[in-house]
Amino acid sequence: MLEFQPGARAYLLKIHALSADGDGNEVFVGMTLKESVWYQLYLEESFNGETDRTDGSQERYLALHDKHEDARQTVIADESHSHKPIVQ
Numbered sequence: 428m429l430e431f432q433p434g435a436r437a438y439l440l441k442i443h444a445l446s447a448d449g450d451g452n453e454v455f456v457g458m459t460l461k462e463s464v465w466y467q468l469y470l471e472e473s474f475n476g477e478t479d480r481t482d483g484s485q486e487r488y489l490a491l492h493d494k495h496e497d498a499r500q501t502v503i504a505d506e507s508h509s510h511k512p513i514v515q
Contacts, residue, residue, distance in 0.1 A: 428464070443499050443506070444495070457497065
């Protein structure tokens, strides 16, 4: 389960960073629940200076980050296309 500080969930929803998977679990857009939990834990450890960047975790983080950003940009583009005014 993902856990956020007050206000963080609202911000992440606003920037289209969160969605629900097929089971109704909150996940980062483009990620599975397992990936989302790992990603959030990695970010927390990184901000606290506790990550081991020699065990391949940094590469995994970067791959997940790219996957997430690609999916998030797709969601944003789809939303902007669905709100375009119809020109006759």
